[in-house]
Amino acid sequence: MTTEQTLDINHQDPKLDELLFKLINSPEGRSNPYPIYNELLHIAPVFKSTMGSYVLLKYDDCQKVLRDNRFGKAENTPEERKQRAELIGLTQQEIDEASQFFESRGSMLFVNPPDHTRLRSLVSRAFTPKTVDRMRDHVKTMTDDLLDNLDGEVDIMEQLAWVLPATVISELIGVPFDQREIFRPLVRSATMLLEPVLSRDDFLAGLNASKTMTEILTQLLDERRKNPRDDLMSSLIEVKDGSDRLSERELIATCQLLYAAGFETTTNLIGNGLFALLSHPDQLELLKSNPELTVGAVEELLRYDSPVQFDGRTALLDADINGQQVDQGAMVFTILGAANHDFRHFHNPEVLDITRDEGPPLSFASGIHYCLGNSLARMEGQVVLRRLLDTFNVIELIDQNPERRNSITLRGIKQLRVNLKR
Ligand code: HEM
Known part of the structure; x- marks a missing residue:
């Protein structure tokens, strides 16, 4: 029998591949990956898929690899990219x-030091x-402005969860508010490119969305160059134009x-967190009457x-994972969602406990x-939860089983319908 010390990272088994495939490429796995994580955490918390990638689910293993500078972002050769593109058709x-x-x-997300x-x-x-x-009070005011318009039946995703973070980041970077709606579907399409497996249609849609965003940002940056303001775009333009520390391509990508x-x-x-809380009324009540638990509650959510x-x-x-050889070029999946439910690290991981x-x-x-x-x-999560709980006497789920988005890298809810009463 395999013990914790001798977990073989080269362990291969078609059954494990089936589970991995179900996780990343079936509506069932994408909508609820946790039973599959749990099964893998018990039978094979580290293994090698027959496609050649290592798959890590344990908290300690994921953390070690993410902190190990022998592992980094793929610097694919044109030939490797071509092979992948041909695979998608x-x-x-x-x-x-x-x-x-x-x-x-x-x-920075896609590069290694020293560029990173x-x-x-x-x-x-x-x-x-x-x-x-220093932004906290301002974000509170923004949240309250949004909550002022909410009463009765509300879709939290539509009326709060996307608009608050989008407004905050727009202001910080200097993207005009009226562009948020334009960026919204583009960002959604472009982030599909982060999925471990992707259809040809999703790939092309993501590519087009990314190009459109580049065009819009190029125009915005041109305008901002003429009229600088107190925002991140202006300060990055200053860096770009005043030194050789940033190229135009990097400015736009950043x-x-x-x-x-x-x-x-x-x-x-906001969506996943509120849904989890509303599905656990005891935790909701605990948080409602104990504001000092808000910071810890967001960590737990x-x-x-x-x-x-x-x-x-x-x-x-060439590197190693727990002393076992990993060849240069090997890909390693670090499954953060599974690491967060690793029973070796968290006591009763399936239990939501805001005092954890x-x-x-x-x-x-x-x-x-x-x-x-x-x-x-974290700050936005804390402010939104607190303002919701302090503003509304009743927050009830209308749909106990809301539909999830069809992606695994980014996990989210399509619509979160709730009933709000002041
Ligand atoms: C709950 C919300 C968020 C989660 C769960 C999250 C998660 C992550 C994760 C897992 C990474 C690491 C990616 C990697 O290892 O390759 C990352 C990187 C990053 N995140 Fe977030 N993020 C969140 C919110 C934000 C926000 C609000 C910003 C603000 C702009 C942001 C900006 C970034 C940037 C710039 C990176 C790249 C850092 C680097 O490559 O050095 N994230 N995020």
């Missing part, structure tokens, strides 16, 4: 267009806990990443149903790519 012309797109993904260090340091000051805390990362994930923190479930790295050189005190979840990943916006997302 793209034509030669589409492959050429896709290659140009991948060449232009110059944001340089790009991240240019914007990190705008996202420190201190800077974010704005695009910050904008997309800033609202799609936090939308799902991030753990319980994480907005980002999948992450991954590539071995940049077992350290942070892996929802923001770890290591050098640890979410830059974590303080902002």
Whole structure:
């Protein structure tokens, strides 16, 4: 029998591949991955898929790889990209267009040091806990303005969960508010490119959405160059034009990443988090009468149903996982949603307990790519929950089983219908 010490990372079994495939490529797995995580955490918390990728589900293993600089972002050769594109069934012309797109993904999320260090340091000051805390009162006011219009039957996703983070990040970057609705479907399509498996249609839609966002941001940056303001776009333009620390391509990619990362994930923190709370009335009541539990409650909601479930790295050189050899070029899936439900790390992980005190979840990943916006997302989550609970006497689910979005990397709810009474 395999013990914890001797878990073989090269363990292969077609049954495990079936489970992995069900997880990432079936409506059932995407809508509720937790039973599959649980099964894998028991039978094979680390294994090698027959496609050659390593799959990690344990908290400790995921954290170790994410913190290990021998693992990083894939630097695929044009030949490797071509092979992948052919796998999705793209034509030669589409492959050429896709290659140009991948060449232009110059944001910190997709690169390794030293470029990563340089790009991240240019914007990190705008996202420190201190800077974010200074925004708290303003975000409270924005939230209250939105809540003023809500009463009776409401779709939280439509009327609160996307619009608040989108407004906050628009203001921070300097994207005019009237562009939020234009960006909304584009961001949704573009983030499908983060899925581990993708249909040809979703790939092409994601590619087009990404190109359109690039065009809009290029125009906005041109305008901002003529009329600088007190926002991130203006300060990045100053860096770009005044030094050689940022290229034009990186400037656009950075704005695009910050904008997309800033609202799609936090939308799902609000949606998944509120749904989890409303499905556990005892926890809801506990939080309602104990405001001091709000910070911990958001941590637990991030753990319980994480907005980002999948992450991954590539071995940049020959490396090892727990002393076992991993060849350069190997891909490693780090399943954050499973790590957050690892019974070796969290006591009774299936239980929602807002007083849990077992350290942070892996929802923001770890290591050098640890979410830059974590303080902002946490603050927005805390403010929204608190204002909702303090404003409404009754918050009831209308639909006990809301439909999930058909994606696994970003996990979210399509519609969250609730009844609100003051
Ligand atoms: C609950 C909400 C959020 C979750 C769960 C989340 C999750 C994550 C995760 C897992 C990563 C690491 C990706 C990787 O390892 O490759 C990441 C990176 C990142 N996140 Fe977030 N995020 C959230 C909100 C935000 C917000 C509000 C922003 C604000 C702009 C943001 C900006 C970023 C950026 C810029 C990166 C790339 C960091 C780097 O590569 O160094 N995120 N996020």
